Amino acid sequence: MEGSGAQNRLTRRRYDAGEIDVRAVGAVGLVLLGTVLVAAQEQEAPTLYELLPADKEYPIARVCSTDEGLCALPLYHAPGAPCSCQRADGSWVAGVCTH
Numbered sequence: 001m002e003g004s005g006a007q008n009r010l011t012r013r014r015y016d017a018g019e020i021d022v023r024a025v026g027a028v029g030l031v032l033l034g035t036v037l038v039a040a041q042e043q044e045a046p047t048l049y050e051l052l053p054a055d056k057e058y059p060i061a062r063v064c065s066t067d068e069g070l071c072a073l074p075l076y077h078a079p080g081a082p083c084s085c086q087r088a089d090g091s092w093v094a095g096v097c098t099h
Helices: 002-011 022-042
Strands: 062-066 070-073 082-086 092-097
Touching: 062 082, 070 082, 070 092
Parallel strands: none
Antiparallel strands: 062 070, 062 092, 082 092
């Protein structure tokens, strides 16, 4: 067991100022991942075709814009194509896919 202490001293490595500590990079990555996950939970994507008020911002990739508000669309809708959003009472409002 005498050699084990000497071997540990030989295998330990000192980090120079220019080297990157993998543990520090991993810790920073975990913090960033946690921040992104919390932000994503705070802004959930709305239900497709559900009419929403236009005075708020939503994380929507495809938007159907109507005179009464907007709604989220599936990505296969092309910008400029006609679309429609469903009101809370179940009726539909015509609009145009803006982006």
